[in-house]
Amino acid sequence: MNTRLLLYIAVMAGVTYLVRMLPLMVFRRKIKSQFMQSFLYYVPYAVLGAMTIPAVFYATGNVISASVGLAAAFILTFFGRSLLIVALTASGAAFIAELIIGWIK
Amino acid sequence: MSTGPRREFLGGIKDGIPIALGYLSVSFGFGIMAVSNGLSIFAAVLISMTNLTSAGQVAGLTVIASNGGMIEMAVAQFVINLRYSLMSLSLSQKLDGKFTPLSRLAVSFGITDEIFAVASGRSGEVSKHYMAGLISLPWVGWALGTFLGAAAGEILPEKLKAALGIAIYGMFVAIFVPAARKAVGVLVVVVIAVTASCCLKYIPVFDFISDGFIIIICTVIAAALGALLFPVRQEKGGGEG
Structure with a gap:
């Protein structure tokens, strides 16, 4: 697997994770x-x-x-x-x- | 009624079975698609294990196949997966007091349309053990389906593959229909959301709006109108189960 493909996958996974994670981490209070x-x-x-x-x-x-x-x-x-x-x-x-x-x- | 961690985890596992079965068939299709776009089986499975989302992965394949830029990839993922922000925000109100920052970091990886829907449908708060159980099997199903699809191609007869595609929608119906029968506010919200999504999908003026954005727009409109017309009491919040 070449570097560019790995980079694509890293960008996909990174952005998708941030979109899910940030609201859950930021809104800690009711x-x-x-x-x-x-x-x-x-x-x-x-x-x-x-x-x-x-x-x-x-x-x-x-x-x-x-x-x-x-x-x-x-x-x-x-x-x-x-x-x-x-x-x-x-x-x-x-x-x-x-x-x-x-x-x- | 005792709810030990083990019992909570097993409850999550059980609720994850239908999601995992649905994912197995959907990701099977993704596996076939990835290999036909020139990716290796390993790359296809790696994408599924790190992304756990259907629309975003399909869009990602499109960008990879057309040798698009990294910015293009990032923007596509952001737009298509933006709805998970709404879900995370909603779910953040439902987690019980025992969530540590680390368990929040872990659970947020597994928020998908279906996992979110099932977690929201639980009455009261959800525990980290329940969420861990709920996410486990769908994640395995998603990766396994991708592997099978990529490796074996067309092992399932065409008709069976097609029929499995509806399993996930059957689950959706089983979640929102009982809730809509119980509360008129939910019924109105569902009707508005359905009407809006049909309008955005079929009226030619709206052709420029992608499917991911259609979901975002309909959700915001329907939930906001529901909140204005049928405000929910504090104690009632968080799903009726």
């Missing part, structure tokens, strides 16, 4: 502002929503099988299943949908 507390409370749900839709529809390379997987995830979540079960069932449902689509074609 934030008092009600707005900031509420904002940070909502951040994970906002991130997850924005990352899931519309990206999930492209996750399998086929909108139909992705929709089937997403629907399966919603249904199992409604029945209170755990993360792992929901994730595996979504994949299983998408896989079956892929097979069926393959047969129809």
Whole structure:
């Protein structure tokens, strides 16, 4: 492996680490502002929503099988299943949908 | 209810299993991509072990493949991974009092979308043992998947590979849907975030905005509106589990 490639990897890893590490090191005290507390409370749900839709529809390379997987995830979540079960069932449902689509074609 | 370090660690390990499985399939794709761009298996695995992020690594590959500058690499990583700052900031409010500077330095390495989401979903504060457990398997899965992808190429049938791509989104749904059913504020925030991300993705005027920035913009807008419309009481903060 040449030096330039190592340098690329060092820059990638260094910047990515700093972005993650600095806020965690700097904000050691509990934030008092009600707005900031509420904002940070909502951040994970906002991130997850924005990352899931519309990206999930492209996750399998086929909108139909992705929709089937997403629907399966919603249904199992409604029945209170755990993360792992929901994730595996979504994949299983998408896989079956892929097979069926393959047969129809 | 006793929560010893060992029990906390094992709890983290258990919660990390679905993330690790998802990472195994995603990083498999990264491994294939890295080798097809001329990198060695070792270089591909090294990138995954030191970066632990999908979008940033794919962008990094693009810069390497086009022999781009180091500044370009740094800016790309900064922009794409800026959302981790929001997550670190949010997570900094959830860590229990036993975190030393060293454990903060260690835990911050492992903040990813999924690990952050699961940690946030825990009710109350999180311990360093729980975080260590939670990060371990996904990190192994990420490195192992990269190795398998780079080494073996196409061992999985195409359809199975494709189907595994949705596993991570299944996890996301399992985290935000129950929370949205419990609290109307969360529901509104999710709806705003989803609407905004669809708008930024599909309205041609916004084409210049990269996917990483779309996530940042949607997050800030939705969480700020949520905080204004549905302020959360101090005791309630930090996820409802």
